[in-house]
Every structure is written in C-alpha cells, then in structure tokens.
Amino acid sequence: MSHKIVSKKQLSKDVFTAEIEAPLVAQARKAGQFVIISINNEYAERIPLTIAGADPEKGTIRLIWQRIGKTTAELADLQQGDEITNVAGPLGKPTHLENFGTIVCVGGGIGNAPLLPIAKALKAQGNKIISILGARSKELLILEEEFAQISSELIITTDDGSYGRKALVTEPLKECCQRNPKPDQVFVIGPTIMMKFCCEVTKKFNIPTQVSLNTIMVDGTGMCGGCRIEFDGQPKFVCVDGPEFDGHKVNFDLMMKRLNAYKDQEQKAYKQYKEHKCKIGLDK
C-alpha cells in the first residue's frame, strides 16, 4: 500500500510539513509516537519521523521534517499527489499523560514539531503549559501560532535576536525554574546539545525532565539495536524503551557522537543527490 501526500507546505528554509495518507497510523497514534518511512521499496533508507499530528477521520498523519540529507531532501522534493511507499507505525511508547500541574515545554528548531502533539495532549489533561520555543533566527521558527493557542505563556528566543529574546532557551528555562512555585515537570525536545544543557539546568532544581530522542534507527521495532543510548549507565533502545526518557539519566555526549556515525557517507550521498538533481534540471 502506498501513502499519498495529501498536502505539503514549506515552513521555513529547510523545514517542510506534509499530510500523508496512513489511516491505520492515524487511528492508532498517540502523542509522543513516531513512524518509520521509506520512499521506495528497493534502495531507500528507513528513517524515523515523529508524528506531529493526525486526523483519524481523514485518515492522514502530519509529518514535519528538516532537509538535512539525501532522504529528507528527496522527501522535500515530492509534491502533493506523490506517494511514499512505506509508512510503518506508530512506533515507540506514547507519552505518559497525567495532570502534573505546571509544565514547561521547551522546543528547539525542528524539535517544536514532535513537541506540539505532546504539549496538546498534556494541556488536554488539565496541565498549565508554559512554552519556550527557540530558533537560530526568526525565519527558522516554526509552529509559533499552534503553541500560542495552548500555552498560558509563550516565550520565544532566537540566537541572533531577530525575534523574541536574544538568548538560548536555557535562560528563560532557568528563570521558570526559579519561580515559586517551581514547575512540576519539564519536557524538552530539540537538538541533542540543547536537551543536554536544558537537563543540566533542571537537574539543579530537581525538576523531573522528559526528553524525546531521535537517534539513528533501522527497523524501529527493537530488532537491530542501532538506536541504543546509554541511560543510567545501561543500554536502552530508543525505539522500544523510548523515545521519551528521563533526561537526567541520558548520556547526551555519547548520543551526539553516535548521531554522527555516518556523517561522511551521509554528506556524500546528499552531495550526489544534489548534483544529480542539477543534471536533471539541465535536461529541461
């Protein structure tokens, strides 16, 4: 069964969103889960993408991705009406939902995409949501409006000060932690380095912090172990034990290195793809 792209939009320079037909996943998915997709059946790689939203009645899921390599670029080049061969999921454990009280949701860059459904679900549980969204610059900020709708407070930071506060997300996060009463729970999703530093902040205040990890995966069902991280000194599989973990126990340094395991090969493949695409352009 192929999966048709029902609609597609560019959110920022390298960030795209698409609604994709996947009725079973749309029915089953819960906040915090992801899918593994591959564009075709023969040579395409399998990549995990968080489900940013779903419409069970329409039978569609919403994916948001950043163009960083060959597969994400290929995906970005597909248009409305095109099809993706494989969408498997939903995978991973859903977010543990509970009325914790006040929750700070910290999103960075593309991390806002997986954070949104979690924040929505937490809001639906009766939690008060404070959102901190960070981006390198104004153009790279995504989903601001959606977060505004569910947050009792929305703090925007940019690295270059082109919008909101000129700061890293850790600054307002620290301020939130210093409030009285302090937040009951923190959720952080974004670049690994950002999650690491956010966890360092919240650890000092002893505030439970959940992170959602996006490691390299192949099957996504526990079979290969490629996604393993070091958690509290023990190996854990992001695909079946996660993707959400207690951020205070994750070895982020090792995770960052593992994410770069195929950097050279990935860059080579991406370069080849871009060059190939240029040649296609010349034919026209």
Next chain:
Amino acid sequence: MTDKESQELLQQLLEKQKTGKLTPADRYKIPPQGMPEQDPITRRSNVNEVATGYTETQARLEAMRCLQCKTAPCINGCPVQIRIRDFIAAIADGNYKKALDVIKENSLLPAVCGRVCPQEVQCQQTCTVGLKFKDPTKAVSIGRLERFVADFDRNAGSDSVPSVATETGMKVAVIGSGPGGIVTAADLRRAGHDVTIFEAFHKTGGVMVYGIPEFRLPKAIVQKEIDTLTKMGVKITCNFIVGRTKTLEQLFKEDGFDAVYIGVGAGLPRFMGIEGESLIGVYSANEYLTRANLMKAYDFSSGADTPIAISKKVAVIGGGNVAMDSARTALRLGAEKVYLVYRRTEKEMPARIEEVHHAQEEGIEFHILQSPKRIIGDQNSHVIAIECLKYQLGKLDESGRRRPIPIEGSEFRIDVDTCIIAIGNIANPLIRQTTPGLKFNKWGNIVVDEETMATSVPSVFAGGDIVSGAATVIMAMGQGRIAAAAMNDFLAKK
C-alpha cells in the same frame, strides 16, 4: 572424479541395482559427493551464492550412498519428520518430482531448509552411513539432496500451487512472515481459511531476508515461497506492527479474526554488558546484517541509501551461524581482516560445520578461547580495539558444553575499527507490553502448550523464536506446522 567417471560409476551402480546385486558394501564405496562451490578467493568479493548445487549425476550418486535402512533413523533426526529415505530413493531412481512430493508432505520450504538446516546435528547425525564412518560429515548429504530436488523443480519452471479447500469463512491472522509464519499461513490457507500475514518490515521473509545473507540463501528463493502464498490467496500486509498499529485485541474485536498465530521472531539483540558497547563501529549482528542484506548497504552510493561502516579490521564476537554470516558479510563489504572471536573452541561452536569451513576458507581468522573484556574507542568514540581475555574450558555446564573460564591477567589487545556482537537475541517486549493476559516465562518468551502451540489466551497460538528463544529456521517451521494443525482443529470446531 571427472564428470565422465561419475556418469560411468552411476551407470554401473544402476545396472547392479536393476539386477538386485547392489550391496551395502558397494554403497559404502561410493565417494561422498562434494558440493560444487565458488572459489573462496572469488566469492569473498561477491554476494552470490557460495554453494552452487549438485549436478544430476552427483545427486543420484549421493542418493545411491543411502542404505535405505528399514528403520530410517534419519527421519527421527528431522524436526518435521520428512520421509527422508523415500525421497532419497526417488532421487536415485531419477524421479525428482516424486522426491519433491515426498518432501512437501512435511516441509513446505525444501529450497530453504536444504540450504540452512544444521543437518549434521539433525538427520545426518543419525544416518547409518555417517555412523559407519564415525563422521557425520560422511553421512549421506541429505540437505544437499533436499536442495537439489527443490532447485531442480524451480529451474524447470514448475509453478505448482497447493490446492486450497473450500472457503470456511474463518479469518486467521499470522503475525510475522518468517519461516514459521510462512508454513503456518500455507497450512491454514490449504484448509480454506481466510489468512492474512502481518509483517512489521517493508518486505516479507523475516530472518530469511534481513538476517541470512544472499550468499547463503538467495532472496529470490524466499520470494518464490511468498509468491506461492499469494497465489494461494494469502493476504499480506507489510509495515504493520502488531501491538502498535493494532493490538491483538483489536484484531479480534475490530477486524473479526477468529484466531491468531504469533511468529514474530526473537527481536532484541543481546549485548555483552561490557565497557564500550555503545561506541561508533559496534554493531549487533542484527543491525549489521539488516543494513547489509535487507537494506542493500553493499550498494551504498551506487543506489542504496543505507550506509554501513567502511571497515578495515573487523572483530565478530560469537560462534553461531549469525556470527559466521556477519564475518563473511564484512569480508564481502571490503574488510581486509576479519577476526572471529569465540570463548570456547571450534568444537563447541553452534554454527553449521559447513559455514565454519566456508568462513575459514574465505580467510576469516578464528580466535578461539578468547572473549572481549572491553571495547576501546578514540577521542571521537570510534572503535579502535578490543581488549580480550584468554579462556580455558572447565567442566560441562547446563548446555552440555564445557564452560569457558577466563584466565586472569591474560588481557591482550586486537586492533579493529568495527566490532559485531553476535551472541544471540532476547525476547522482543512489544507483544508483551501490549497484550494483557498473555503468559510469558521469565525470559520474556511466550508460554505455550507444546502439543498444540496454544498460548494462555484462547484462539492465540505462537511458535518460533518468540517461544523457544533463538533456534533455527526448521524449528520455527516445525512449530508452525504443529500450531497450524491445532488451529485447523480448533477452527473446525468453532
């Protein structure tokens, strides 16, 4: 022997047989027929099948080696009780169609089993000829003969599809399209049930496509078996993860299935729990083989998008078939040196003897009585070496093998850039997490009634690695057949 000599010998033997003068002594004198193979130097750099298969003359000569024992001890050595003596007699007569029919009474996948079954500890272990020579490798090569029959049929373009009984209207779900799932689905469909296979991957075949490499089991063979299922009317749904896409309960309540067979395989790779296992360049065998086989990483940058480590020196830890497959795959991906590190000796290795020989012929360096204590990385967390301890063998342990004991202070270092851990699997927790009421043992394997493979939940049956821990293709098939028979009974009464 040259081809001509072989043909002459066969003619002489056939003459003798016709006149009733062929004695066991004559049969013992027939030289065991070696398997034609790609030359080790050539095959290290291609992914084509290593063993190319018997010629007709070889097959008939090998079949003539069979004494046709009245007791046929080989049959009891076979997990699915194939009537081995009879199919071999049919080969000797040149009646390959009959031979195939005899095999297919009990095994649906002879082309697979002939290639991957550990015959030396099954049918060939109990073979009288092997016992006479006190060497199971000199037993009648039952596996090669099984493969010959299946290949002969396939090469002849035969396209027979098993007949299917009148539709019963009963819906059955088979979870997993590995060897167990395939035979279960076929047996259930033959009884006229409406069968759907659910597969988590984007391709069918389970371990036969992600794990066992092309050079040992060509994908086309597995695909042919899947095609037969589709022709029989079995439905296949890929990218469907039972427990996540739908739970078992939903399959019954929402989709109206009347029974379910769980054959999801083992699932989670086992690691050693030593320092350095998360370094870059450390793989589970599952990951390494999946990247290389299913995802075709050997074609990276000339088509395939899935990368794999570019390795010069590789250490594979383990002594089973999966370890041999990983080591030989690493060679084919261009590694200059591949070490197989195993803590017991060659004698205790669980791998098929043939795979051990193939690996050695191809230049895999065996490091026996050694095991890593830690994996060492550089400042970028890339593997640069493993630190090993030497071992000696002590008394027998519960597995019936001599226990490996580390020798204190024997640490030494092997420089490698890739390390593949092939020490088995533990049970996947997915079904367990999502199926309340289903009973599991302390290792996380599903508890079943061995007579019927029925689980603790009514209408749910299970088999293969998720039940027995890591085993073999033929074990999974055997359990699948038991389950299918019990399910057919159960559905007939429903």
